[in-house]
Amino acid sequence: MAPETPLEEQRQTADLDTRWIVIVAAxxxxxxxxxxxxxxxxxxxxxxxxAEVIPPAAFAPPRLQSDPAGDFRAYQAEQRARLEAYGWADRERGLVRIPIERAMGMIATRGAGAYDPLDPPRRPDPRR
Structure with missing residues (x-):
């Protein structure tokens, strides 16, 4: 094989450049x-x-508390009334709510065993 002349090298380089230009353009x-x-x-x-977006004519005012301190006092009074009154905690299961002072008195009279279980633990049936 004969060595390539500079003119042939330029022609091959021009063909490669033209090919890449066509690929990039495509x-x-x-x-x-x-x-x-x-x-x-x-x-x-x-x-x-x-499409047009129509902004609202007027926004609704925020719902704020008019008297936060009064609302808090009413909430505390409601909670205090629940602590000082009798009522049903769960009627279906027979659980009642008693005044807190009465409950603390009942616990105090039990003495050292105040927090022992009310019912003794059940023993498993040995026949099973």
């Missing part, structure tokens, strides 16, 4: 076409083009 055109197609599709399907 890729750019494809990317631009795809982008325009997606924009058209989005406007067509979603109906975004020409």
């Amino acid at each position: 890729g750019t055109l494809l990317l631009v076409g795809a982008t325009l197609g997606l924009v058209w599709l989005f406007e067509r399907v979603a109906g975004v083009h020409g």
Whole structure:
């Protein structure tokens, strides 16, 4: 094989440069076409083009407490009334609520065994 002349080398280099220019140009055109197609599709399907957003005429006022201190006092009074009154805690299971002073008195009279279980533990049936 004979060594290539500088003219042949330039021709091969020019062919490679031209090929890359064509590839990059085709890729750019494809990317631009795809982008325009997606924009058209989005406007067509979603109906975004020409849609107007109408802001509300007036916002609703915030719901604030008019008397926070009074509300807190009423809440405390309600809780105090529950602590000082008899009532049902769970009627279906027969649980009652008694005044806190009465409950503390009952615990105090039990002495050292105040927090022992009310019912003795059940022993498993040996026949089972």
